[in-house]
Amino acid sequence: MSKMHEEVLEYVIDEYVDEDDDIEVEVDTALISSGIVDSFSMVSLKVFLEKKYGISLPDSEATPEAFDTVNSICELVIKFQG
Amino acid sequence: MTYSVKNREMFEGEIEEIKSKGLYKEKRFICSPQDAEITVEFPEGAPQAKVLNFCSNNYLGLSSHPDVVEAAHAGLDARGYGMSSVRFICGTQDIHRELQNKMSEFLGMESTLLFPSCMDANAGVFEAVLGPEDVIIADRLIHASLVDGIRLCSAEYDTFKHMNMKHLRKKLELHQDKRTRLIVTDGVFSMDGDLIQLDELCALADEYDAMVLLDDSHASGFIGKTGRGTHEHFNVMDKIDLITTTFGKGLGGASGGCVSGRKELIELCRQKARPYLFSNSMAPSIVAGSIKVIDLLTENTERRDTLEWNAKYFREEILKAGLCIREGNTPVVPVMLFNAKLANDMARDMYAEGIYVVGFFFPVVSAGAARIRVQLSAAHTKEHIDKAVAAFAKVGEKYGIIGLDKKGIIEKYGM
Numbered sequence: 186m187s188k189m190h191e192e193v194l195e196y197v198i199d200e201y202v203d204e205d206d207d208i209e210v211e212v213d214t215a216l217i218s219s220g221i222v223d224s225f226s227m228v229s230l231k232v233f234l235e236k237k238y239g240i241s242l243p244d245s246e247a248t249p250e251a252f253d254t255v256n257s258i259c260e261l262v263i264k265f266q267g
Numbered sequence: 268m269t270y271s272v273k274n275r276e277m278f279e280g281e282i283e284e285i286k287s288k289g290l291y292k293e294k295r296f297i298c299s300p301q302d303a304e305i306t307v308e309f310p311e312g313a314p315q316a317k318v319l320n321f322c323s324n325n326y327l328g329l330s331s332h333p334d335v336v337e338a339a340h341a342g343l344d345a346r347g348y349g350m351s352s353v354r355f356i357c358g359t360q361d362i363h364r365e366l367q368n369k370m371s372e373f374l375g376m377e378s379t380l381l382f383p384s385c386m387d388a389n390a391g392v393f394e395a396v397l398g399p400e401d402v403i404i405a406d407r408l409i410h411a412s413l414v415d416g417i418r419l420c421s422a423e424y425d426t427f428k429h430m431n432m433k434h435l436r437k438k439l440e441l442h443q444d445k446r447t448r449l450i451v452t453d454g455v456f457s458m459d460g461d462l463i464q465l466d467e468l469c470a471l472a473d474e475y476d477a478m479v480l481l482d483d484s485h486a487s488g489f490i491g492k493t494g495r496g497t498h499e500h501f502n503v504m505d506k507i508d509l510i511t512t513t514f515g516k517g518l519g520g521a522s523g524g525c526v527s528g529r530k531e532l533i534e535l536c537r538q539k540a541r542p543y544l545f546s547n548s549m550a551p552s553i554v555a556g557s558i559k560v561i562d563l564l565t566e567n568t569e570r571r572d573t574l575e576w577n578a579k580y581f582r583e584e585i586l587k588a589g590l591c592i593r594e595g596n597t598p599v600v601p602v603m604l605f606n607a608k609l610a611n612d613m614a615r616d617m618y619a620e621g622i623y624v625v626g627f628f629f630p631v632v633s634a635g636a637a638r639i640r641v642q643l644s645a646a647h648t649k650e651h652i653d654k655a656v657a658a659f660a661k662v663g664e665k666y667g668i669i670g671l672d673k674k675g676i677i678e679k680y681g682m
Contacts, residue, residue, distance in 0.1 A: 203428055229426060
């Protein structure tokens with residue numbers, strides 16, 4: 186697992202999983218389609234990625250599909266890092 | 268013809284997709300006034316059945332109250348059928364002003380503005396008050412209309428974990444650089460029946476210089492010792508900057524909503540809120556009926572006291588019957604089933620037992636949190652509640668879930 190995967194995974198768990206939730210999140214866990222993250226709450230993840238990695242993610246790219254797993258999120262970040 | 272066969276097939280395909288996901292909403296027809304006992308045609312074309320209604324927002328049983336109906340009739344006679352105008356052109360009558368003043372007094376706020384619905388109030392309030400220099404920090408389970416309103420606003424927004432004050436504090440710290448912070452929450456959350464810990468939330472708002480907007484649609488009229496709402500219950504009447512609420516639930520159940528709060532904020536809504544500026548006024552008969560509702564609720568607390576007793580009694584009895592519920596102290600009681608098909612099947616069987624309830628599942632609620640939402644009303648009698656509990660016990664027995672907790676039900680049916 187890359188450093189970026191670790192950082193994003195840590196953020197997702199801290200931001201979206203409650204201490205008493207019975208959920209295990211890994212890099213390939215579905216986040217949006219499983220309901221762990223809803224589209225309304227996704228905004229904080231987008232802001233985190235933009236600040237942390239110095240990128241700007243257009244709304245057309247920050248889709249529920251692209252944000253569905255830590256793996257796909259990291260792919261998106263790498264794409265915009267150039 | 269622009270609506271081609273191709274167009275028709277495309278839209279039919281979309282409807283089929285909704286059906287295939289199990290999200291299709293069936294038509295249900297009520298053939299009587301709204302009340303605890305109603306006559307229903309369901310499915311469409313089926314013979315009418317008399318059932319007990321445990322899924323309406325008629326919390327105070329005022330939807331068909333004779334005094335409210337009479338007042339609405341009088342309003343129709345005195346002020347006509349419709350306004351044929353938005354509020355600011357020629358759609359404001361003296362009774363609109365009277366209702367606004369009564370709501371300000373009832374809710375303990377400085378000023379009030381009526382909207383065609385609370386959905387409209389929530390769609391308009393954020394954009395009217397905030398700008399791109401500001402941030403909205405919202406509980407993650409707020410009502411869909413607040414989500415829509417927030418998305419329509421140019422302010423930045425963020426969310427905090429449902430009712431998690433530690434997380435809210437973190438978000439308030441994060442956004443200290445913004446001009447204004449507005450915390451947004453429901454008073455009672457409609458799917459879970461949770462009551463936000465508003466005293467703690469207001470203390471954080473004070474500490475971090477934030478304003479508070481409370482949507483009290485599922486609380487106005489009955490939460491708090493005189494039914495003023497969640498802010499009364501937590502003794503923070505003077506700490507709330509904006510309240511949005513509806514006349515479409517406990518307060519008579521017809522339609523209409525309002526934003527109530529600090530007078531400058533309400534004035535901004537009057538000047539800028541698009542649903543206020545571009546949608547028709549509340550109809551005179553509904554305004555007159557709503558005035559009567561507020562008068563009735565101001566006279567005494569009998570109806571909210573009955574509702575409180577009914578909710579407590581149902582919660583106690585359903586637990587004794589061995590069902591699993593989400594604990595709380597509001598008239599919204601989710602009977603937790605976790606599995607979507609189980610929730611749907613049990614709701615159908617409850618209807619066959621003469622109890623009208625509806626199953627809810629993802630994406631309306633979180634995945635794996637399917638439930639039948641029961642809503643109590645002051646119009647329910649003890650006998651109505653006993654009948655509903657007996658039906659839950661019978662249907663629960665059929666599905667083998669009596670006495671099972673979350674783990675047991677999930678082991679048996681999955682999520």
